[in-house]
Amino acid sequence: MKNLFFVLMCFLTTVSFAQNKTYYNFAVNNCVEESTEGLIDKCIKGSFLLNYNFTTMDSKTVSTDKINKPIVLIANATWSAPSWGDVPALNAMVEKYNNQLEFIMIFWDKEAKVKRMAEKLDKRVKLVPARDIDKVEKGYLDISGFVHRLDYPTVYLINKEKQFVNVKRGAATPTKEVGWDKVNEINTKNFEDFLAPILK
Numbered sequence: 171m172k173n174l175f176f177v178l179m180c181f182l183t184t185v186s187f188a189q190n191k192t193y194y195n196f197a198v199n200n201c202v203e204e205s206t207e208g209l210i211d212k213c214i215k216g217s218f219l220l221n222y223n224f225t226t227m228d229s230k231t232v233s234t235d236k237i238n239k240p241i242v243l244i245a246n247a248t249w250s251a252p253s254w255g256d257v258p259a260l261n262a263m264v265e266k267y268n269n270q271l272e273f274i275m276i277f278w279d280k281e282a283k284v285k286r287m288a289e290k291l292d293k294r295v296k297l298v299p300a301r302d303i304d305k306v307e308k309g310y311l312d313i314s315g316f317v318h319r320l321d322y323p324t325v326y327l328i329n330k331e332k333q334f335v336n337v338k339r340g341a342a343t344p345t346k347e348v349g350w351d352k353v354n355e356i357n358t359k360n361f362e363d364f365l366a367p368i369l370k
Contacts (some may be wrong), residue, residue, distance in 0.1 A: 191218045193219075194218065194219055194220065195220065195315070195317050196217075197213045197214060198217075206320065210337045214334050215334055216333065219234055219241070220234075221233060221234050224298040224313065224316075225301065226296050226298055227288065227298075227299060230296075232296050232298070235332075238330065239271055240270070240271050240272070240368045241274060241326075242272065242273045242274070242325060242365070243275075243326040243328060244275040244323055245275075245277075245318040245320065245324045245326075246278070247277065247322040247323075248277070248279045248284065248286060249279075252322070252341040254290075254343070255343035256323050256357050256361075257291060258350075258357070258358075259358040259360070260291070260295070260361070261290075262354075263358075263362075264292040267369065268294050271368070273294065274295070275291070275298065276311070276318070277298065277299045278322065279299060280300055283299075284297060284299040321339055323340070324337060325337070327367070335367055336364060338364045341357050341360070
């Protein structure tokens with residue numbers, strides 16, 4: 171009888187804990203905040219990632235619930251200049267932290283256009299192009315059920331417990347006044363600062 175009571179209490183505690191979680195898609199789709207900052211700070215941060223089965227360019231399935239490391243999830247678009255500007259810094263982060271973090275990049279674009287950026291990216295980044303069944307619209311992306319409503323690039327930092335810790339938007343790009351060396355320095359520092367809470 172005591173064993174049954176113990177098992178029942180454990181089950182009820184687990185259910186109660188699970189019910190207190192707010193999952194990402196619910197948080198984003200029901201967010202009443204009107205500003206982007208409000209969406210990030212009040213709705214995305216602190217929410218939890220459900221399992222998503224992403225299909226990569228090489229037709230492999232990446233299930234987020236099977237990943238045992240923190241996840242760096244990047245929403246990207248090949249038509250976005252900052253997305254290209256961030257590539258060298260991202261590659262540096264993958265080289266440095268691949269053993270500690272899982273890097274996944276979802277795209278607004280179909281595979282044919284993703285191939286061009288794939289040539290520049292570290293091969294350890296798992297690339298997930300939009301498929302015919304995915305919903306791709308201006309200001310809205312739904313890849314395998316994961317909904318993205320921000321701009322490009324956006325980087326989501328998700329801890330081992332599958333909780334959203336931080337969000338990084340945009341990246342520096344070269345101009346007449348600022349060359350690639352300075353851009354890479356800025357973007358690398360921003361990435362390092364962004365990843366720091368997970369790497370402590």
